[in-house]
Amino acid sequence: MSRRPFQLDPRLLVSGRVLSALDWRHGAALLVMFAASLTFASAQSAAAPPATPSALATLATWTPHILRGFVLNLVMSFLAMALATVLGIGLGLMQISPGRLLRLPARFFTLLLRNSPWLVILFAIMYLLPIEIRIPGGKPIEFPDWLKATLAFSLPVAGNVSEILRGAVNSIPTGQWESADGLAFTRAQTLRWIILPQCIRRAIPPWMNWYALLTLSTPMASIFSVHEAVWNAQSSMEAAGARPELLLPFYLFLLCLFFIYIYPIAICTRKLERKYAVAT
Amino acid sequence: MLLPPEPSVTEHRSWPDESPIVSLKDVHKSFGSFEVLRGVSMDVRKGEIVCIIGPSGSGKSTLIRCINGLTPIHQGSITVEGQEVNDAKLDKLSLRRKVGIVFQQYNLFPHKTVLENVMMAPLKVLREPKAEVEARARALIAKVRLTGKEDAYPGQLSGGQQQRVAIARSLAMRPDVMLFDEVTAALDPETVKEVLVTIKELATEGMTCILVTHEMGFAREVADHVYFTDRGVIVEHGSPAQIFGAAQDPRTRQFLSQIL
Numbered sequence: 001m002s003r004r005p006f007q008l009d010p011r012l013l014v015s016g017r018v019l020s021a022l023d024w025r026h027g028a029a030l031l032v033m034f035a036a037s038l039t040f041a042s043a044q045s046a047a048a049p050p051a052t053p054s055a056l057a058t059l060a061t062w063t064p065h066i067l068r069g070f071v072l073n074l075v076m077s078f079l080a081m082a083l084a085t086v087l088g089i090g091l092g093l094m095q096i097s098p099g100r101l102l103r104l105p106a107r108f109f110t111l112l113l114r115n116s117p118w119l120v121i122l123f124a125i126m127y128l129l130p131i132e133i134r135i136p137g138g139k140p141i142e143f144p145d146w147l148k149a150t151l152a153f154s155l156p157v158a159g160n161v162s163e164i165l166r167g168a169v170n171s172i173p174t175g176q177w178e179s180a181d182g183l184a185f186t187r188a189q190t191l192r193w194i195i196l197p198q199c200i201r202r203a204i205p206p207w208m209n210w211y212a213l214l215t216l217s218t219p220m221a222s223i224f225s226v227h228e229a230v231w232n233a234q235s236s237m238e239a240a241g242a243r244p245e246l247l248l249p250f251y252l253f254l255l256c257l258f259f260i261y262i263y264p265i266a267i268c269t270r271k272l273e274r275k276y277a278v279a280t
Numbered sequence: 281m282l283l284p285p286e287p288s289v290t291e292h293r294s295w296p297d298e299s300p301i302v303s304l305k306d307v308h309k310s311f312g313s314f315e316v317l318r319g320v321s322m323d324v325r326k327g328e329i330v331c332i333i334g335p336s337g338s339g340k341s342t343l344i345r346c347i348n349g350l351t352p353i354h355q356g357s358i359t360v361e362g363q364e365v366n367d368a369k370l371d372k373l374s375l376r377r378k379v380g381i382v383f384q385q386y387n388l389f390p391h392k393t394v395l396e397n398v399m400m401a402p403l404k405v406l407r408e409p410k411a412e413v414e415a416r417a418r419a420l421i422a423k424v425r426l427t428g429k430e431d432a433y434p435g436q437l438s439g440g441q442q443q444r445v446a447i448a449r450s451l452a453m454r455p456d457v458m459l460f461d462e463v464t465a466a467l468d469p470e471t472v473k474e475v476l477v478t479i480k481e482l483a484t485e486g487m488t489c490i491l492v493t494h495e496m497g498f499a500r501e502v503a504d505h506v507y508f509t510d511r512g513v514i515v516e517h518g519s520p521a522q523i524f525g526a527a528q529d530p531r532t533r534q535f536l537s538q539i540l
Contacts, residue, residue, distance in 0.1 A: 023330050046422050174381060174386075175387035176387060176389065178350060178383065178387060178390075179381075179383060179387035179389075179446075182350060182352060182376060182380070182381040182383075182450070183376065183378075183380075183400075183405065183449070183450070183453060184372065184373050184376035184377060184399035184401060184405045184453065185401065185404070185405055189404055189405065193400065193404050194389055197391050197392065198389075199432075201391075231425060
């Protein structure tokens, strides 16, 4: 029997496999529900005083406002993921360091960030960070709420990226280290040229998974009145007269927005997962 | 302008023929409470082909890994071209340039092509000019009869082909001594031969080779010196004719009668 030296235990890497479960049927169901809720709400509006615009017309009026909010969700997700990746790689590299002084604190922070509820981290960051930072002699640097929230979302993901890196490095067979050692590579050279390049393709699917989770979490920022999609949808509904029949179509519209954005990422992740499963 | 002397092949090749190029004296090594090597001594001269044989678990692989410092030893002395391996301040780069090693599991870098595998260490570790390294790598690939496979990935090659790439990769560092750790043990019988032929060619070109092997026919044909190890000690050593024809120790005779 031939050994498979590059086999990888997916449980090591993938924590929340939201993306693998996502299916086009979910999207279809969502669309059907959205259409039904619109029809239902429009029927209710028709029964109301004649000046009331239909639910569809109201949604159409406010869609640009909600989309502008959604752009902020995306900006927050990009920034937070970039930050999480940088921080996570740093922490992950410290976690695999042979020196205890680096390894143990990195292990501690990774576990802390991974296992704290996101909402707790969000509240902590929102209240702990100042509104602006004053550097002596310079202009004060403003720290708006949406930026603070971005930082807060990046922290738990950073912990998970750190763990993805550690898992990926540990999954590389020791023979790779040995043969690099035999060819006079130093530890740093081995990591840079041999180990990490092999980790990247293993780490990309779980990394994308965490990006999807992160994006789906950005509406939490609406708690702090950050003008993202959910907050804007709520303010639109209030501006349209806070009619209860708008609730369902507006929130289902938001769900559709997020689905349309996440679904292609899900397909891509699944393809990559399958491709690497075959290649290894 | 005065340039420092080129520290490559020539320097190493100047090692005198008469004194041993690799020398082990009373080497001890334990894993936990288990003593794998219990006082091994061995001298290998330049250009010699040495085969180490013995039952599994007798410490053969450990012995060979000690020579280039992959496995640190607890007691004793190992010198390679006069450089002490059992030294806390060991210059690993200098040692590993002199000693190449090939493993049972090939351990090629799966994300790199054959050519890149062979070029990597001279480029990244020795920082030699790319054109020169590439020319040498292509020559080495031709030497192990894999011309045409330069751009293939290890996963696309057979075990025997991968093992020959591993040999070329090791040779690219221009070592003076090559260590082979059961390099044919994981191969299909039909590909064993192609790897052995490659090693034999190296041997005839004067490369110093130390092999741990189960290929008794090969050892008998190619080796200058055969060592038989059992339970961490060298039981007996001598020319192939002596070991395979007229072994003195009952343990050697018993082992050979089982395997031949």
